[in-house]
Each structure stands twice: as C-alpha cells, then as structure tokens.
Amino acid sequence: MATDHIRYDVLARDALRGVLRKVLSDTAAHGLPGEHHFFITFVSKGEGVKLSPRLLAQYPEEMTIILQHQFWDLVVHEDRFEVGLSFGGVAERLVVPFSAIKSFLDPSVKFGLQFDTSDVAETPPARLPASPAPSAVSAPVPEAEKPAEAEEPAKPSEGAEVVRLDRFRKK
Numbered sequence: 001m002a003t004d005h006i007r008y009d010v011l012a013r014d015a016l017r018g019v020l021r022k023v024l025s026d027t028a029a030h031g032l033p034g035e036h037h038f039f040i041t042f043v044s045k046g047e048g049v050k051l052s053p054r055l056l057a058q059y060p061e062e063m064t065i066i067l068q069h070q071f072w073d074l075v076v077h078e079d080r081f082e083v084g085l086s087f088g089g090v091a092e093r094l095v096v097p098f099s100a101i102k103s104f105l106d107p108s109v110k111f112g113l114q115f116d117t118s119d120v121a122e123t124p125p126a127r128l129p130a131s132p133a134p135s136a137v138s139a140p141v142p143e144a145e146k147p148a149e150a151e152e153p154a155k156p157s158e159g160a161e162v163v164r165l166d167r168f169r170k171k
Contacts, residue, residue: 016113017098023106024081027067028074035108037068043117046100048080052092062102065094 023038041064042049044056055063065085067074072084073093080097105112 013115016115017101020101020104020113021076021078021081021098023104024074025076028076032068036106037066037108039103039105039107040065040067040096040101041103042096042100043102046097046117048095048097049100050093050095054090055087055092055094 027038041062044051044059044061044063051059051063065083067083070086073082074084075082079099080095082093082095084091084093086092100117101115102117103112103114
C-alpha cells in the first residue's frame, strides 16, 4: 500500500472540526435555531481542557455536555470554545479545545460526528474554580423542561456509563 504523504485523514478531521466550529459560532452569535441542541463529548484530561476540580473528579476520563436550554457566554475561538453551564445548581465555566472533542450530536436532526482522539495528549488540565453566577442573562426554563442532568450531577463510576438518548427527549 502506498504511503499517504498528503494525510487525507488529517485534512478530513480538520474539515469536520470546521463544521463544528461554524455551528458553535453561529449559535454564539444567534442562539439555537428551532429544536436544535447539541451533545458534545470530550476528553476530560485533554491538553487545554479547563474544568473545575469538582467536575474533573466526577468525569476523570470523558465528559458529555448538553447545549440546549441553559448555557451562557458561549465564545468560540479558532482552536477551542468556552461556555458557562450549571451542574447540580453550581455555575461552571468550561474551556474545550476542538482537538479534545470525541463526538458531536444534534439529535433534533439525527446528525453526528465522531473524532479519533487517540492522539490527544492527556495532560493534567488547567483547573478552573467554580464560577459565580452567570454574567449573561439566560431565559428561565420551567422546571418541567429542564434536562435531568441539570438537577442531579452524574455520580462518578469506575468505567464508562452508557446513557440512552431517549432519557433526554421530551415525552
């Protein structure tokens, strides 16, 4: 087999990360359109990932966040995004490099991307203290519409936890 000197795999991966960057940039500028919402899974200890010590203890390998009703201050850079989320009633600020993202899913339109993160350097992430209340105003969400994850943080487990997407769908 011939050697791939062009590295099509790297070009394709970077192009798909560009799709993710564009979607998040549009969301930061205009909000989520229609029923769109995102599940983003990333390597918790990936180089450049910034989590509070509390979140890192709960999600030592990987973490999935949901951008739907309650998030604020979404800022998208060339190589990463930053977002405010609430975990168990505690406001947190996360910084996630695109290189640490394992998957992106928009279940409203059944669209998803998976990335190979085997080359992601796992270094101790820079840790952020828990953030004070969000600086941007977000619309209050009625209790009935809040995702289950916002009320109770997931308990740390020894292995990977499988979660059905149906758990997050409106019934």
